[in-house]
Amino acid sequence: MNMKSSLIKKLLLSLTFILSFFLGNMAVQAGDYPDRPISVVVAYNPGGATDFQARLVTMMAAHPKKDYLGQPIVIINKPGAGGKVGWNWFASKARNDGYDLAAYNVPHFISQSIVFDDTKYNIDNLEPIANWGADPAVLIVGPDSQFNSVADLLKFAKANPGKVTFSGAGKFVGHHIAFLQFQKASGVKITYVPHTGGVPALAAVKGGQVMAGFNNLSDAYRSQKDIKILAIADLQREETFLPDVPTLKEEGVDVDNSSVNFRGIMAPKGTDPKIIELLAAKVPLMFNDKKTLGQMKKGGSPMRIMNRAEVQAMWKERKKSLTKLLAGLKAE
């Protein structure tokens, strides 16, 4: 008898315990946004440049002494097909309650939405919050490469059409755009070998699996000992990290800044305008945090903080120029 009553007592106790657990949780959910962790989907592998920068720029979100978001940001990786898997999921499945955000990469998602028929995302069904960085593509070759300048490379490529191999992070990502522009402007035929991410593409250059490649400035900057950086695909030189590397334009190849990789945070369409407004006001402040800036600089990641209005303008402008560049280049 005694045993039975103690059993029921235990049962009741644990039931109360679990109920209070869930009820406590409910009470919190009724509060003001944000009252629980916000997830940010990164469409690339953990350890890649986008992933690690996203982790850095969001690490201060819950800092108790700062008035950013007051809740931690959790990074969720949904990698695949140059970002298509993650962004497709985001545009079609993400909840628009302000707790599902994603990192964007321009030009990647814009060019994919132009070229592929099966993408569910485009600049019209996504709402930018703020931009944190701009990472130009750089032209790199292996440490023992016969090429010491863009001119060397072009001379060899002209003599051996199609034989020069270039690596890059995938199809229709910034590196591929830079490659397409480079090929078009120089008029030589070269071969593009898409990789599954910037890091393996860089390794292929280091190991001599391919002859050259376009890669992120930030990743290339950190591996300067193992590669030669020949040029940068931007309108001006990168003064902070690589002041000695010429632009492709200076080297006589007419490539503009279409391939510069802009990274930032966005929300799905339909998110409450009040929430978007709040995020658009707080997130740039969070990006501008001293500690964040310091960590980003250490890693050679160029910051370019832009507010919501600036990003909207940039997206529209990119869409226009990319549509022109990619005309006639439908994916199979």
Added chain:
Amino acid sequence: MEFLNYFSNVFTFTNILILTLGTIGGLLMGAAPGLSPTMAVALLIPFTFRMTAEQGLIMLGAVYTATVAGGAISAILLKIPGAPANIATVIDGYPMAKKGRSTEALHYCFISSFIGGVIGILVLIFFTPVLADFALKFGPSHMFWIAILGVTVIASLDSKSIIKGLFSGAIGLWLATIGYDAILGVERFVFNPIFSGGINIIAALVGLFAIPQVLSMLEGKQSQADQFQMEKKSLLESFKYNISRIKALIVGSVTGTIIGLIPGAGGQIAGLVSYAQIKKTSTNKENFGKGEPDGIIAAESANNAMVGPSLVPLLTLGIPGSPTAAVLLGGLLIHGLFPGSNLFTVYAETTWTFINSLLVAQFMMLIFGLYISGLAKYVMKTPTHYMAAAITILAIFGTYSVQHNFADVIVMLFLGTTMFFLSKFGFTAAPIVLGIILGPIAETNFNQAKIIADTQNGIFDYLTSGPLNLTIIALCLISILYGAYGDKAKKEKK
């Protein structure tokens, strides 16, 4: 001997506390099906934000080591590998437990993990600069053959006939092509929207191993026979025997070390290849698959020996040697540590403290691993119906937590239920899982090889020239022939 200068840094109160908690947590997470080392490390990275770089890395390193070893507990006791690295441990670990030698099997597993782990870390400490160049030599053609080798080896080992084994491997490779092509971005075989993201590796691993086990538990065929007790066994005796199996230890540790260095290959291949090696060269081949200690010793020493070397290309070149190392890279970067020579000059103190702590973590893993496996007897006493329900629910939550995606859970349950019926047809789960894991590696590298080869002498020439390619191809052929020979021998015995 620079690393010795920083040894005392490991032994502060906080660091030891972090090591202890990381090891215990890692062992438990490793034992839970669905929580793989990669995921455990990825999930813990946010927790390191508040720590110093040193403390954060010590925790991640300890968790990495411990999850790889902890996965063996469920592999041996439940026939469900806790992580992909423990697939080879199932082959002999579960039969041994079935024979009433589960304590002994767990002893071997942790002792071998310890020995392999220490050897791996020592390789990391002493050979880092030399080995970095070796890791870079692996191009698309070599990686393609390595992936194929992984599939053929498991097909020849863990199946009733080599043809069915290879067929299972092919099913896995085909399943891996569902979803987007990794480099062209073309969507393939998406018959239903739940497949649009492809088949997630963890969903496949959990589904293919855990669900058939649940179903056969409930079907009642093995519930009575398999309710094995955990026997009492002197640790000293196990230790003596384990050390005497020097050949299995060497084969395991050496294979694990080499495979760890190859970028992207990972623990699952390390365990399998060394298992195949020890089986081929053993004098009592017929005992393998029926509970031969050498099988566990080779597999477990290999998958832990892989941990240290997989950090070599990571720390020197920024190229991760295993999927978990890739996540660890994220952890390094967050604390402002960038791979390359800087790590051993500017940040030498942090780097060496981290590497030394990995060495200490091996000892922790041994002590706590043996202790926790002693507690595992309570798990074994759990009645079937609780066990089956608990495994199902853990599998559901574990799968969901990977990508916060319900479609993964559906895929997991669907694959698992199908696998149960396939297993009645004489197919085994391991080759299918390996096919799914290695499929993207094989295909991506094949396509890259083809693009590069078209600028040279064609794909056939590119894939089959050079000593490295020929060696791996020879190993593939040997494993198939060996499997066919084994089938024939089995039949003649009847």
Added chain:
Amino acid sequence: MIEIKNLAIVIFVMILSILLAIASFGAGSPQAYLFPRIITSIMLLLSLLLLVFHFYEKNYQTETINISKLSPILILIIFFIFTGEYLGFYFSTSIIFLTVCYFYFPQKKDIKKLLFFLLIGTCFMTTIYFLFSFLLKVQVPRFFLF
């Protein structure tokens, strides 16, 4: 009880290979489908080998499937696939736990035993909650209170 004959396995394998081959060769660009085509060709070859060996080798062991014993858990799995996202994970997996205990408990069940299942289930679900929702911050689908 369903018995499985070897010939049935061989036929199943052949049909599977043919279906996958049709799917792989039927659609899309040669570049993206090259790898699946190689794989399915190998599968066709292997299934032919299995057929040859079927006639060459005679004594096969037959396996059985106890479908009546399995039906509760199979129905539960199907139920979860269709409702899990809407009923919430904590609610629907609690149902799985209790139903499995109810159907697969080998001895006689009385009210005390059922209460005991409930207790164990609650403890287990609390552990799961602590691990996934509290420690790892996984946001699983929820329903009403859970």
